[in-house]
Amino acid sequence: MTITQSQLDNFHQFATDKLRNNEAELSWPAMFDLWQLQNLTGEEQSDIYEALDESLDDIRNSRTRPAADVINDLRAKRQMG
Numbered sequence: 001m002t003i004t005q006s007q008l009d010n011f012h013q014f015a016t017d018k019l020r021n022n023e024a025e026l027s028w029p030a031m032f033d034l035w036q037l038q039n040l041t042g043e044e045q046s047d048i049y050e051a052l053d054e055s056l057d058d059i060r061n062s063r064t065r066p067a068a069d070v071i072n073d074l075r076a077k078r079q080m081g
Contacts (some may be wrong), residue, residue: 011035 014035018026026034040048058064 010039014038
């Protein structure tokens with residue numbers, strides 16, 4: 001990801017505001033993640049809304065699995081990899 005001067009300036013202002021508002025307990029990675037979430041592109045926002053719509057459709061149509069099953073599958077995949 002290439003960063004622009006404008007993005008860097010925007011993040012600097014964001015971080016400075018967080019420090020002034022006594023939100024300094026955030027780690028640098030957490031602060032950057034929060035900044036990214038608040039500065040999504042239109043395409044990124046659309047992708048998120050599309051994924052949420054698909055998820056809600058799955059729930060409405062009973063295309064779900066128990067969380068324990070999903071967690072067990074993820075653990076098994078992690079052990080294999």
